[in-house]
Amino acid sequence: MRITIRTPVAATRRTGNRATATRWAGFLAELGHAVAVNPGPEVPPPDLMIALHAWRSAAHAARFRAEHPDRPLVVALTGTDLYHYLAAEPGPTLRSLDLADRLIGLHDRVADALPERHRDKLRIVHQSARGRAERAAPLEGAFETLVVGHLRPEKDPFRAALAARRLPPASRIRIVHLGAAHAPDWQAAARAEMAENPRYAWLGDLPPARVRRLMARARLMVLSSHMEGGANVISEALVSGLPVIASRIAGSVGLLGEAYPGFYPVSDTAALAALLLRAEAEPAFLADLARHGAARAPLFRPERERAALGRLVAELV
The missing domain is CATH 3.40.50.2000 (Glycogen Phosphorylase B;)
Incomplete structure (x- = not known):
């Protein structure tokens, strides 16, 4: 399956959204999918799109749904989506939630922040990390x-x-x-x-x-x-x-x-x-x-x- 991940930040910036997109692209590729992060117009349309950030990626989500109404759309929810834009500027965020087939939340209390009508779409994906094998010696004197x-x-x-x-x-x-x-x-x-x-x-x-x-x-x-x-x-x-x-x-x-x-x-x-x-x-x-x-x-x-x-x-x- 061809999967596109859309993130609202530039590819060169070291941000949480970009790190998440890169990690998910790697996992999905390991599962056998062809994954592109923020591809250009020359790339064929995907079979599935994941939009990171309901508010900042609202235009991408709306365009994908309009052009491919029969293909699945997933929207991953960020902190500013849940705890800022849903209250301060709800229009674009709620539109993304309405259009999405599934919503990704990153912690166990996401459902509490969502309108009830969207909660059945929610799936929790805990972000992983690769830590060091053992603790290092701490600084002395500090x-x-x-x-x-x-x-x-x-x-x-x-x-x-x-x-x-x-x-x-x-x-x-x-x-x-x-x-x-x-x-x-x-x-x-x-x-x-x-x-x-x-x-x-x-x-x-x-x-x-x-x-x-x-x-x-x-x-x-x-x-x-x-x-x-x-x-x-x-x-x-x-x-x-x-x-x-x-x-x-x-x-x-x-x-x-x-x-x-x-x-x-x-x-x-x-x-x-x-x-x-x-x-x-x-x-x-x-x-x-x-x-x-x-x-x-x-x-x-x-x-x-x-x-x-x-x-x-x-x-x-």
Whole structure:
């Protein structure tokens, strides 16, 4: 079967949508399909299309449905689809949901955000990750804590840095931030934070292999987002054995589980600072985070994601 994956970002950008498209293309090719990501007009029309992002790919979805009304259309839902555009600008998003034969959600609580009439179309595909085989030795003299996410409003990117400012002088916590600045203002803000905050370092957008090496070495990761559709960075952390502290949002609860002990209220700097200090000071708490993460990690095996995509395509053939 010929399958096209449409993503709203340029092929050269290292973004979550692009990473998902590339990974899914690989899995579908392993299952015997011919897959193209954002092909040009010279490529023959596909037998099935997967549109990543209901709002940003709405035009692609509508065009495909109009030109090929008898061919299946799958729409993959992102955090901004579920937690922003459905409320702020629902027209294009709802149109994509109406046109789709199936919807892909990336965490276990996606159905809660969907209109009831669309829930029977939903299939959950947990994003997988390939972690390092074993943990690396941590840095001596520092409690290295990663923030992995691009600098943009949805990520609340400086929350961990602000929390680190509240820590007592004896704390060894150091925030290491990995991710691209989506605008010059964000870059300037990151540099200003580094100049004022000795606990914070922004390393910019790094290749995936180096991110995995840092994950294997770090003691903790913070995901401070206001909204997520199912952050793959959580999958990557858990399969690497890296404990996570996360803002309590649906996208993170849907990956980590309701009983996960490492949540804090969204944008609550004091609560995050308290959890950071607890993770540093209480080995039993850090071990509890790791234990809960290890219990969830099997959800994010590559073979599970490939099988889920295979079942989805089989439903539509």
